[in-house]
Amino acid sequence: VPVIESSFEKQPPLVQRLKALASFLLASFLYTMALVLIVSALRAQQIADGQLTINFEYRAF
Amino acid sequence: MPGLSPAAHLGAILVALVMVFGVRVQDLDAGAFLGIRDVRGFSVYTPVFPGLAHIDQHEIFSPRFAGTKKIVLLGGSPVDSVGCDFTWSRRESSQRPNAAYSCSIAGQMNELLSAAGVTNWRVFNLARNGAGLTPMLYVYAQIRSLQPEIVIYGDDFPFLFLDNADANDLTAAQYAELEEHFAATAQTAGAWKAYHEHLVRRGLRPRFTPASWTDRPRMMASDLIFGRDDSASAVRRATIGNLLVAAFAQARDNTRVEAPLLPIRFAPLRNWEVAARAEPRPSSDDVAEIANPSPDPGFAYSQGLTLISTLQRLHGGTFWFTAFPDYDRRGDAEAAATLTAFGEYWRAHHVLFKSHVDLEMRPVYETYDGVHHTLYGNRIIAATLLSDLRASGLLEPSPGSP
Numbered sequence: 001v002p003v004i005e006s007s008f009e010k011q012p013p014l015v016q017r018l019k020a021l022a023s024f025l026l027a028s029f030l031y032t033m034a035l036v037l038i039v040s041a042l043r044a045q046q047i048a049d050g051q052l053t054i055n056f057e058y059r060a061f
Numbered sequence: 062m063p064g065l066s067p068a069a070h071l072g073a074i075l076v077a078l079v080m081v082f083g084v085r086v087q088d089l090d091a092g093a094f095l096g097i098r099d100v101r102g103f104s105v106y107t108p109v110f111p112g113l114a115h116i117d118q119h120e121i122f123s124p125r126f127a128g129t130k131k132i133v134l135l136g137g138s139p140v141d142s143v144g145c146d147f148t149w150s151r152r153e154s155s156q157r158p159n160a161a162y163s164c165s166i167a168g169q170m171n172e173l174l175s176a177a178g179v180t181n182w183r184v185f186n187l188a189r190n191g192a193g194l195t196p197m198l199y200v201y202a203q204i205r206s207l208q209p210e211i212v213i214y215g216d217d218f219p220f221l222f223l224d225n226a227d228a229n230d231l232t233a234a235q236y237a238e239l240e241e242h243f244a245a246t247a248q249t250a251g252a253w254k255a256y257h258e259h260l261v262r263r264g265l266r267p268r269f270t271p272a273s274w275t276d277r278p279r280m281m282a283s284d285l286i287f288g289r290d291d292s293a294s295a296v297r298r299a300t301i302g303n304l305l306v307a308a309f310a311q312a313r314d315n316t317r318v319e320a321p322l323l324p325i326r327f328a329p330l331r332n333w334e335v336a337a338r339a340e341p342r343p344s345s346d347d348v349a350e351i352a353n354p355s356p357d358p359g360f361a362y363s364q365g366l367t368l369i370s371t372l373q374r375l376h377g378g379t380f381w382f383t384a385f386p387d388y389d390r391r392g393d394a395e396a397a398a399t400l401t402a403f404g405e406y407w408r409a410h411h412v413l414f415k416s417h418v419d420l421e422m423r424p425v426y427e428t429y430d431g432v433h434h435t436l437y438g439n440r441i442i443a444a445t446l447l448s449d450l451r452a453s454g455l456l457e458p459s460p461g462s463p
Contacts, residue, residue, distance in 0.1 A: 020064070023069070024065065024072065027073035028076035031078070036087045036302065039087065040302055044308045044309035044310050045309075
């Protein structure tokens with residue numbers, strides 16, 4: 001039975017490591033951006049809520 | 062990322078957490094990199110009262126409205142009017158009040174202007190729940206440099222004079238600012254001196270720490286992420302986080318629904334006559350003050366109104382005082398006579414005066430306690446105020462509009 005090897009496995013170990021590192025860095029970057037987007041959206045919502053909240057906290061009529 | 066193992070994904074997530082919460086990449090200044098010098102355009106402005114210490118965060122300061130003709134609303138809660146229904150005034154309720162800028166009189170006026178094709182005018186809501194005349198003088202002093210064409214002070218008269226015109230709500234530093242604006246101008250120096258001396262005689266003790274209602278809103282979870290920073294909504298640096306927050310705010314403002322998020326709630330089972338009188342307004346001290354025998358003996362507090370009218374005239378603007386609808390005082394001859402006397406005095410000092418105390422409002426549906434109004438009542442007041450301005454020839458249509 002012939003063994004089919006992927007091109008990835010055929011690559012030299014250094015290239016494989018570099019590709020794995022690049023994938024890891026890309027994943028880290030994307031996760032970071034996603035997290036920054038989430039906290040920014042939370043902050044924008046907080047500011048919007050705060051803008052109205054200050055009107056709820058009234059002293060008296 | 063095909064081929065990345067679950068462990069590597071977990072590692073990448075850990076790196077992201079470190080970058081955001083440790084290194085704080087969102088706080089890196091991207092201004093120089095992106096060539097952004099003027100960051101004012103990225104500030105998050107608010108259409109509702111931002112607190113006395115943060116007036117600069119109000120949308121009236123947004124570069125977006127730099128060339129727009131301005132109508133500024135000043136006053137207390139009936140003018141602030143961001144409450145869409147009675148839930149706004151129910152203190153005992155833990156339920157979130159139904160409130161939205163679009164319900165307010167300013168929001169409704171802007172909708173009416175927009176519907177009429179008027180694009181070169183905008184109404185700005187700078188009224189504040191519970192505010193009397195003195196804090197509103199401070200607000201006016203802050204926006205004076207913008208030279209608003211029209212300022213309307215709305216009031217459930219004589220609320221603006223109660224509690225010594227809320228003189229003790231300002232700090233000593235804020236009084237120093239008022240001095241700069243009013244005492245330093247020759248035309249207002251005399252009136253300011255008379256007004257200030259009257260406040261002192263009636264017990265002015267300026268606070269050295271801001272009153273709680275002038276503070277920023279309470280800390281929230283995202284403060285832990287971004288830090289507690291007063292300049293957070295007024296962008297000082299073009300950080301990645303600030304730019305994204307501004308982008309989200311911009312997107313939100315441009316898709317603003319011109320209706321409340323929650324349905325308007327009425328209280329059909331409420332006993333209107335009892336409810337309207339159950340809320341002690343004004344307090345017993347205030348009643349004594351009103352009955353003494355005029356709400357403003359010698360027109361001393363009224364000097365505060367003449368300060369605004371004088372400064373408005375200096376740049377060619379106008380100033381209105383409008384008595385707001387009051388269900389309990391409709392047809393009250395004594396109250397009407399008092400208002401007429403004040404109206405004559407104010408008109409003599411270039412304050413355009415209009416009384417809408419008798420404006421018909423349906424209980425429950427349009428006014429929920431006699432002086433505060435639902436979205437539907439606010440809509441009627443908005444149309445009435447615009448009608449006043451049009452009748453006076455103050456509100457010319459934009460060029461090319463029908």
